Amino acid sequence: MNHIVIIGFMGSGKTRVGKRLAKDLGLPFIDVDRLIVKKMNMSVKEVFERFGEAFYRALETMAVKELSTDSERKVISVSAGLPLQEQNQKYLQSMGTIIYLKGSAATLIKRLEGSNNPTLEGTENKEEKIKKLLKQRDPVYEKFADIKVVTGVKPFDELIAEIEEKLKA
Ligand SMILES: Nc1ncnc2c1ncn2[C@@H]1O[C@H](COP(=O)(O)OP(=O)(O)O)[C@@H](O)[C@H]1O
Ligand SMILES: O=C(O)C1=C[C@@H](OP(=O)(O)O)[C@@H](O)[C@H](O)C1
Ligand SMILES: [Mg+2]
Secondary structure: OOEEEEEEOOOOOHHHHHHHHHHHHOOOEEEHHHHHHHHHOOOHHHHHHHHOHHHHHHHHHHHHHHHHOOOOOOEEEOOOOHHHOHHHHHHHHOOEEEEEEEEOHHHHHHHOOOOOOOOOOOOOOHHHHHHHHHHHHHHHHHHHOOEEEEEOOOOHHHHHHHHHHHHHO
16 A cells, blocks of 8 residues: 555644644544544543453454455544554555654653553653653554654654655655
8 A cells, every 4th residue: 555654652743743643644644543533432541441441452454454344545644553453554554654663761751741642641750651661662663663753853844845855755
């Protein structure tokens, strides 16, 4: 497929960037988290609480499998944990151009201050947890990236322009 796929840590801007790219490119936008929220008619947090993380991960796999064979080109923001799951990786790789929105620990910590993300909830030291998870996840995101851009260093519009240039190259 030739989708444009956005990956990255929680708070890296996948949803915001994906929405804007889709608008600029005149493509439909899909956000995997939002797709699940709609399907389940409850928040991500509620799905985790009522059915557990494994169930949420299974929903992610169903979504990515379906999208990997969807022939209508789209901008797709996948949830942060999705690329980490081995069962998703073959689908992810067949989807199209993968953009990694890379953020420093400092940028992500700042953006996730008020977040009620279930992956970070209940942790005593949120900063340490973010740093630890980022260390585990960054090499995986790097591995799958066709295009890498750093978020948090330039204004949003300039970041979008950089991505659009790289997509043309
Ligand atoms: N390039 C950026 N510069 C500043 N703030 C940003 C940028 N991209 C996203 N944000 C903000 O960071 C937060 C997380 O963005 P979001 O798109 O929800 O991330 P994700 O979907 O990767 O978890 C939001 O408040 C969003 O407005
Ligand atoms: O990192 C994770 O494990 C998760 C990230 C979230 O997505 P965002 O990247 O949109 O925050 C959401 O899918 C869920 O809370 C699990
Ligand atoms: Mg999001």
